[in-house]
Amino acid sequence: MDELKIEIKNLTKSFMGGEGEVKAIENLNLSIKENEFTVLVGPSGCGKSTLLYMLAGFEKPTSGSILLDNQIIKGPGPDRGFVFQDFVLYPWKTVVRNISFGLEIQGFSQKEAIEKAKQKINLLGLQGFENAYPHTLSGGMKQRVGIARALAYNPKVLLMDEPFGSLDAQTRKLMQEELLRIWNKEKKTVVFVTHSVIEAVFLADRVVVLTDRPSRVKGIIDIHLDRPRDYEHTYTDERYIELREKVLNILKDEVIHHKQHYESV
Amino acid sequence: MKARKINKILSFMAPLLLFFIIWQIVGVLDLMDTTLLSKPTKVFERIIQLIQATNKKTIIEHSAESITRTTIALFLATTIGCSLGILLGLKKNIEETLNPIITFLMPIPGIAWAPLFITWIGFGNPTIISVGTLSAFFPIVYNTSLGIKSINKQIIWSTSIMGANRRKIIKDVILPGSLPHITTGFKLGLARSWRTVIAVEMLAATTGGLGYMVFDAREYLDVTTVYAGIILMAFLYLLVENTLIKELENKTIKRWGMIT
């Protein structure tokens, strides 16, 4: 459990914007342990998604480095799984084929891949929807497929970019509990991005608060709450409420700073 | 399901029937010069006559010629247009070079090329099919490259993180993902090649085709045959669009929820 999984060193990322260079991330340092559930929070528009994209290998750092198992991340690869906010499923593939596709890429025959995908169908509670096309599913069900797809080929790291951000409040709560149940079974290193403090504290082992652009680590809060967690018990837990206030207080300065910054522009 | 389909066909046919009835009444009552206006019953009779014709080409043979030419032209345009479109969609520098040329040539009506092709390769099939191909080529190449360019970046990411190589991504993600645009291009290509083949048949056909048939009928001031040809052209196009193309869409992009 205590083995170092991801190490981010002096990471800087800048983009060419309409008005010259924009720094999204500057000199960010962070270490993530194996099988740890890390949640990144920060004001909207800070570099948290960009950071996740770099962990996935979708984008390259301007300077600094990210190590995964002591290897520099050079590009996307199947040791990681990614869950998008807008699901990003393949509309032309059925649920089961969406999930088995990653296994097919790994070299499994179609039959084997579908067989293996069935396990994830059961894990995510998608039985009965195997042959449905994504557009016929509700948002919550779509994201279950998204998670199953990311887990199917058994990556060690699961990267989640506001995965419940486009779901309604009820479904969102349900999916959070589901995610914890799955994480408990599958044991992955999870890096989860959200702007909801409630969600962050509920899910995380550690909450990492990022500053407004350019992003740096502003504070790290360990969440020593009992697991398994569920809404009924965790929400009423005084320690939970305390931790939530703590994260909110750290974040508040940043949000105000963010607002002033944008109002002055 | 079936009842709804029949209902739909009926609600389409009824106004057409009404139109034909009014036309018939105008014709019977001699409200206008009937030699020029003809009558639906006469047109219908003529179609039957033309189907049974023994001394000249039947209307079925004329239709078959036009359909064959359009099919060949559309096949060539789709093969070349899709391949080039994929290349343009994937390679930005080639696209930037060729795009202005394509944008310039695209709006030029197919028929404008006909005299040039007649000079180059003579009357008949080679010219008709070449010009038909050319006219269908541009919308197909344009829409294919547009489809590939407008693929969501994240759907490519979601595949590359699973370890897919470029070939796999192109085949399994980029191509199916741009199918709605490719379909649009194909439909435009069908409409354009059909129209162009018929137009060029008027100028360059020596033997037959629906365009040739109506233009030939003009020489004898035979309006009834012209009407018969016009109605058949619309009918054949609607038939292909509403059966073949609809079916294809229903089985793919419609089923996948990529179009409504």
Place this chain on the structure above:
Amino acid sequence: MGYDNMNKKTIALIMSVIVLWQLIALLMNMKTLPSPVSVAGRTVELIYPKPLLLLHVAESTKRLIIGYLIALVLGLSVGIISGLEGNLKKIINPLMGFMISIPTIAWVPLLLILVGLGDKTIILAIFLGGFFPIAYNMQRGMEIVNLDLIRAAKIMGLKDIKCILHVYIPASMPSVITGARLGIGYSWRALVGAEMLAATEHGIGFMIYASRAFQDVPAMFLGLIVIGVLSYVTDKILITSVENKTIKKWGMVTQHG
């Protein structure tokens, strides 16, 4: 700055296309591929001493403007009326679906019998080409106008013509522009086709067609280039400028269809 850059690129591209064309043309005979120089030479001949080319262009432009304007006015009117009246739409819609499937050029032999050679037939063909896509898209635009916009206008007391002018038309502007753009494309096609079959002495389509008799390939190339330029001008200057002043400015998206 980006705009300047793009213009420079386009100019560089046009120059290189011309140079490449000249090089290839040197290897071929005149009948197959005339060189840009010979096309330019033919252009000068067709402008001076007798400005034939300009006459062709002027004649085609005149016909296009008349035919297209009639198509625009009638097409938009029919589209608006059938878009407003549900019952009328039920009748007009299938008829339009049928008419739009008839290749415009197929009307020309009929018009030749009914009206004869010349301007009237060509202008009618241009009208028939443009009318159906304009009317069809206008009607579709009326169908998809957000009902709440109409409700909001009605509750403020906006009525009839005013409601059409101030709400329906601006709200369906994306479809109007799509129709206008498709319509001008169809009108162009009809113009060139009809001029080949029905023109007696002038018009750009006639020029290309007549050049065939003399195997005058440079003039055909010239004709194609003129059509390309004029299409570009009509689309970019006319339609795109209206688009920029309306839906682009209002942040609406163009409907494709």
